[in-house]
Amino acid sequence: MTGNKDLFTVTSEHLNSGLRGIPVGTCRTSFVTPEEGVHYCGYPIAELAGLEPEDVVYLLFNKELPDEASAQVFRTDLQSRGAVPRSIDAVFSTLPRHGHPMDWLSVGIHTLGMEDTTGDWKEDALNLIARMPRLMGLLFRYREGRSADIPDDDLSMSMVERFVHTLALENVDRELMREVLSAYLVLHMDHGGGNLSTFTGKAIASGHATVYASMAGSMNALSGPLHGRANQSCLEFVLRVGTSDPDEVEAFVRAELAAKRPVFGFGHAVLRAEDPRATVQFALGERLCPDDENFKIIRTLREVAQRVLAENPKISNPNANVDIASGALLHHVGFKDPTYYTTFFGWARVAGIGAQIVDERAVLRDGKGTPIYRPKYIAEAQSLRHVV
Ligand code: AMX
Numbered sequence: 001m002t003g004n005k006d007l008f009t010v011t012s013e014h015l016n017s018g019l020r021g022i023p024v025g026t027c028r029t030s031f032v033t034p035e036e037g038v039h040y041c042g043y044p045i046a047e048l049a050g051l052e053p054e055d056v057v058y059l060l061f062n063k064e065l066p067d068e069a070s071a072q073v074f075r076t077d078l079q080s081r082g083a084v085p086r087s088i089d090a091v092f093s094t095l096p097r098h099g100h101p102m103d104w105l106s107v108g109i110h111t112l113g114m115e116d117t118t119g120d121w122k123e124d125a126l127n128l129i130a131r132m133p134r135l136m137g138l139l140f141r142y143r144e145g146r147s148a149d150i151p152d153d154d155l156s157m158s159m160v161e162r163f164v165h166t167l168a169l170e171n172v173d174r175e176l177m178r179e180v181l182s183a184y185l186v187l188h189m190d191h192g193g194g195n196l197s198t199f200t201g202k203a204i205a206s207g208h209a210t211v212y213a214s215m216a217g218s219m220n221a222l223s224g225p226l227h228g229r230a231n232q233s234c235l236e237f238v239l240r241v242g243t244s245d246p247d248e249v250e251a252f253v254r255a256e257l258a259a260k261r262p263v264f265g266f267g268h269a270v271l272r273a274e275d276p277r278a279t280v281q282f283a284l285g286e287r288l289c290p291d292d293e294n295f296k297i298i299r300t301l302r303e304v305a306q307r308v309l310a311e312n313p314k315i316s317n318p319n320a321n322v323d324i325a326s327g328a329l330l331h332h333v334g335f336k337d338p339t340y341y342t343t344f345f346g347w348a349r350v351a352g353i354g355a356q357i358v359d360e361r362a363v364l365r366d367g368k369g370t371p372i373y374r375p376k377y378i379a380e381a382q383s384l385r386h387v388v
Contacts, residue, residue: 001026015378019194025370027193028359029060029352034272038191045187046276053159053185053351054078057129060190060355061122079155081130082162085115088135089150092142101343102223104143106216108135113212121361124211125354132347133159137166139343160185172334176288180333181344183284184326187277188345190352197222197346201353202360203373211357218353219346228342228349230264235294235327235338237264244296249304257312263305265298265324267317274319281325285332294328 007023014022032038038045040056041063048056051065058066058074066074091111095104112131118124134153141150151168154161160181164174193199201218205211222228241252253263268275282302285295302320309318327341335341361369 019375024375025193025360026364027356028063028363029355030190030192032192032270034270037271037273037276040190044276046280049183049186049277049280051186053182053189056186056189057351057355060351061126061358075158078126078130078159081127082134082153082155084112084131084134084138084153087111087115088138089142089147092138093147095142097143097145099143100223101139101143101340102219102229102346104139105135105343105346106219106223108139109212109216109219113210113216117210117212119210121205121211121358125358128211128215129351129354130159132350133162134166136343136347137163140167140340169334177333180284180288180329183280184330184344185348185351187280187322187326188348190349190355193356196224196227197349198353198356202357202370205357205361206370206373208372211354214357215350215353218349222346222349223342228345231323231326231341231345232338234264234323235331235341238294238297238301238328239338241297241301244293244300246300246304249297249300250308253301253305253308257308263309265301266305266309266320267315268319268321271319271321272317275322277322278320278324281322281329282320285325285329289329289332292328292332294331295325298324298328 008021010022014020028041030038030040036044036046040048041059043059043065048059052071054075055066055071057078058071088108088111091107092104095107109128112128112135113124116127118127138150141147151165154165157165158178160178163181164177169177191198193202197218200221201214204217205214209217225233241249243249243252256263265278282299285292285298289295302324306318306320309315312318326344327338330341330344331338364370
């Protein structure tokens with residue numbers, strides 16, 4: 001963006017509105033349109049959904065998809081960065097097991113930063129991305145009390161394979177788990193510059209806190225029920241629906257609305273169509289688990305809830321959002337406890353937020369980076385007074 005153009009007029013009505021819609025910067029990794037949802041570096045998300053997560057991380061950092069040779073070099077580079085220090089085990093073994101997994105994730109990221117921060121924005125962002133699979137696996141293992149016989153990390157594996165390998169769940173189809181998680185990561189890596197967790201991470205980094213401290217802050221922001229934790233709430237909602245019979249689902253949806261409760265998995269602040277990330281996950285579910293009970297429920301909800309919500313003209317978008325299907329898929333492949341779901345969201349976002357932090361700190365403004373964030377607040381209900 002060049003020149004000095006008027007972009008927006010700020011009026012007193014914008015105060016205390018959560019900066020909603022107020023332009024504050026530029027984003028080089030992704031943008032969101034009302035009809036096609038998120039695009040990474042210009043590519044509609046639906047076209048990227050089948051790619052390997054490593055290739056999409058490359059895209060977010062380099063703004064181009066890799067050719068075969070660059071993809072291989074990048075994978076080898078990530079592998080060389082992936083080793084997680086043993087102190088993570090010591091820290092995780094002392095955390096309260098009833099603590100929310102997102103709090104564990106934040107502590108884990110901070111611990112990685114205390115062990116090894118280079119101070120180079122890109123190095124630290126890539127190191128963290130490479131260490132996330134093992135960190136995530138250990139998080140599950142220690143919090144579930146399965147700390148015995150954890151397999152050694154195998155850095156020759158892909159990122160998702162390393163997580164699945166560390167998790168080492170019995171009686172699950174590991175290939176199915178890999179496929180669903182790979183798609184999940186790609187779909188959730190980035191969503192523009194102004195969502196709360198991304199904005200928070202960039203704001204913290206603007207004061208030159210480390211990538212790790214900034215990312216831990218992002219995860220804390222993501223943990224809120226109005227933000228990332230909506231995907232946990234969504235599967236809890238599906239489990240409460242408990243039936244795929246269209247008449248019963250309709251009665252349930254109407255009762256929720258009458259009780260002034262949200263119909264989870266529907267609606268969006270920006271999108272005005274079904275979120276393509278939901279469409280992709282519905283297609284994945286039709287292929288991988290069409291007879292799964294929860295999948296049958298969301299298939300019915302997709303039609304029934306959309307129809308019922310569309311009766312209310314106040315609702316700008318009655319269609320399914322990204323959170324409708326991810327929980328059913330994660331549940332199907334073996335993740336039965338929805339309290340963990342936001343950690344997958346966080347794992348994915350480390351890539352997008354990491355790339356955006358690098359852009360803001362080392363690329364924008366001809367490499368000078370943005371200054372420390374300092375929006376203006378106007379004094380309210382404070383007249384000058386003195387203690388004596
Ligand atoms: N169920 C019930 N009411 C809904 C609704 C839904 N799914 N979607 C919108 N509404 C209501 C809003 O609460 C609002 O009511 P109000 O006027 O009494 O405040 C009215 O319809 C108009 O809302 P809107 O302009 O269409 O959407 P919004 O930007 O205010 O809210 C969202 C967007 C996502 C918070 C809302 O659709 C919602 O609560 N959905 C259900 C929860 C959910 O699935 N959250 C995950 C969203 C995906 C994501 O961004 N991670």
